Amino acid sequence: MSNRGPLAVAFIAGMLMIGDYFLDWGPLNSYAEWVQKYYIIIAAFAIVLGVASLFKLHLGKLKRKEDGWRYSIVTFFGFFAMIVTGLFMTSGDLTGTKHPWNAWLYTNVQLPLGATMFSLLAFFIASAAYRAFRARSLEATLLLLAACLVMLGQVPILTGGVFESLPEIKQWILDIPNMASKRAIMIGVGLGMMSTALKIIFGIERTYLGGSEE
Amino acid sequence: MNIWDKLQSIDRRWIFLVMFIVIIIPLMNPKSLDINVSEPTRKAFERIENVPSGSNVLISWDFDPGSQAELLPTAKAMLHQLFEKNVNIVVITLWPAAPTLADTTLNEISTLYNKQEGVDWVNLGFKPGLDIVVKSMGSDIHEIFPADDKGKRVENIPLMKDIRNYDDFNLVIDLSAGSSVDFYVEQAHGAYGADLVAAATGVMIGDFYPYLEANQLQGLVGALVGAAEYEKLMEKAYGLEPDKATAGMQAQAKAHLAIIIFIVLGNIGFFAKRKKTSPKLESLNK
Amino acid sequence: MIFNFLNLIFQIQIKEGKGPVFLVLVLFICALVFFLDKARKGASFKIRKIAGLDAVNEAIGRATEMGKSILYTTGLETASHIATIASLTILSRVAKRAARYGTRLQVPSFDPIVMTLSQEIVRESYLEEGMIDSFRKDDIFYLTQEQFAYTAAVEGVLIREKPATVFLMGYFYAESLLLAETGNSIGAIQIAGTDAVTQLPFFIVSCDYTLIGEELYAASAYLSEDSSIISSLKAQDFGKALLWIFLFIGSIFTFFGSVKFLSIIGGSS
């Protein structure tokens, strides 16, 4: 069995979406709107595969009593707590994430965990700056200087005299050299993306389909 | 390992510890901050100063606890200012998770000024629909918000009796963690001619400066810096004590300074080491 | 019937304001087809050295020597993001090498579809190398779709398994620095690649090699060792050259008052 079928599907699906972008034609446009709205359904189905993989991983750990197998129980506990309150319980009209227990778990477990992980960045950004910003070469020096000037321009650390112009310098760095290279990167990314996507719908790039055996 | 090597390889845990300390201390002990108030913040403050006593202001509370570090201080300072000036406040929100935060804050500050819910202020709560909500308030607020956050019918709220649309507000304030400022500029200001002041997070602020230049916004308070500036203005005008934004800004300044000092230390070590070791030796060491 | 059909065709019009995009796209496709044809006829294209690419083999070799594993993440986007697909192509090359050397390859996934695709791709790579018996499907596993839960778990893997080599390829958000700094702290060689402009600085400071923006796409083409895929790089360069000339000449003419160049690309209102 070759990959010809799937490649044809990718081609047709892709061409229809491109057509929708350029052409003003009722049936095509409403088809495209429909597709964009509902293709997430595939992702919703796929999550079952994800959960199966997660279960396999942790059940395996439990069975083999691997290092840290007790933590797998914690994962299952969290998972089922969310599933039971989110899928099977109702409180009046409130279901899913609006169910008070589910919402409570979200606000007091998931939200603070996420926010705290996010806030670790404040520490990591400091250690990364310390380690990486060394004036080893001209390039590294430019990196370092730009970072320090922008940081000094952000907050009032040094004030008075020459330092009063730091915010302006910061703004200039952001508006001119920073903008110039962002534009260039974006242009490159746009072209790279487009050519990769074209290769996919023309069937030149097919690695993503994996093997073609059986 | 000599001192220069050590300067180049400080264990990252020491850096973490220093960051921890320099951020916590100002938070526990905020002092009046010496900062220059920027033009957009001053404009916002002055526009609110010019709201006549007894008139109405609409606040669109478009942020949830996720962005409260940046926006709540501004919100609080503005509420203090408005209550101080005896202005009536109507609060709505376009964000589902915002009403509780708005309610807690309103209750906390209104009691300080003996202001009554329903008479001096009201929280109409959340309505989904973003720009559509903003647009519909141009014709009839009662229709889109038939009841307040607690389910009380608007007909029975004394404050809401004479308020029907944007014409009945002296000013509209959008406290936004997203792009709702766009809708207000387009609809409330563009289509219905309402005066507009906004506060936004650091990520979004850049998008909104053009509105200020085009006079579509009467003032703009940006991120934690803007909030700290606002607290400074409130301190000068009403003797309000500096609060969380000021504390936050001090923590920011100290943390930035700490990072820069670490960068400098690393570079001192790097250069001192390079001078001392001749190139030959260095290659042998490898 | 035929009349109806024709009637239908004539109803179709190009949407307003999409003209410039259409024009440029057609030009680009022409260039792509031209170079593809050249490649099919046996032309080979020289590509300049991309630092991160040469490091790929070296980094895999290092993991093998140390008897440690390789960790590969395809980023925090779904398979509908093109950068993820570019990353999957690179994964297929990395997997081949890993299979040849018998080095363990771990792929923690953020999206279940990407996980399934990764499993298929890695499996295929092992098959091609004749090492299917050492393919471990469970090493390509799903974690969760919540950004920071995924980050927390990958950090856990990094700190406990201590892989010798870490690949961070695809689209990333704020977690980029958390992953890269943790990878750095365990002394792994890190090769990153992303088209997320805002996250590039963090990879640059924390990783040994970083593929910047378009280099990620170029890498996926280059590593394929397939001349028809590499030929697309020529088309990309053609696009850039065209744009380069356009910007250069356009800016000069615009400076002297011509509005033509701005309106060609649809920039005048």
Added chain:
Amino acid sequence: MIFNLIAPFNTPEGLGIWIAAFLTLCIFSFLYKDNPFYKFAEHLFVGVSTGYYISIYYWNTLKPNLIDELRKGFSALGEGNVQKAFGLDENGSIIAEPHLRMVVPLMLGIFIFLIFISRKNAWLSRISFAWYIGVASGIAIPASMATRVLIQAQGSVRDFCIFNAGCANAAGLDPQTATTSLWINSALLLIGTLCAVAYFFFSLPSKGVLKAMNKVGIYFLMISFGASFGYTVMARISLLIGRFQFLFYDWLGINI
């Protein structure tokens, strides 16, 4: 400094704050080193968030867009209204509610499972993946052209247009007086963009003028990376301040 109230244990809110504070500290402990508290929080986080996303997918996607549509479709079919059952109006045009048309995504969804059951059916799952990625590519092609390439090019040309009253008026932009500094800035922007684009040429040998441009391009890139880094520091520290405020104000009730 007064400890005016430590969150009480006996209300759901109070207990929630205690749990959130404990988990916050668990994550912070990772900064020192990996430890059982972090492992606990990490595993809990993975479990909870996976569960959360399942209920989100079910309530926001599967139920309204698939199950309810199919149910409506079947009931229309039961009434004998075939056109409505497939989401068509009397003229055969597509209406917003797809009803039984949802069978297509349903089939594609089911195909995905087949890979799980037997490798023999793997090719069917490939149809789903090909469709999914084909759609994504089709959307990305014109979008990346328009929003990345052309918009950036427009911005670049526009910088020069505002100098010239004639051009600015014709393009509907606000003309600006060309001061020397504005002039230099625009020229620098253009040079920077052109040099940085030149850095991304893959098939041309880096020699002569191109080599020089590549170098300048790299300098611009480095300044940009440094600037973005420095610019982000503030936002990250704000997040940490947010967590500290939670710990001190909400949990410990320390007020100043």
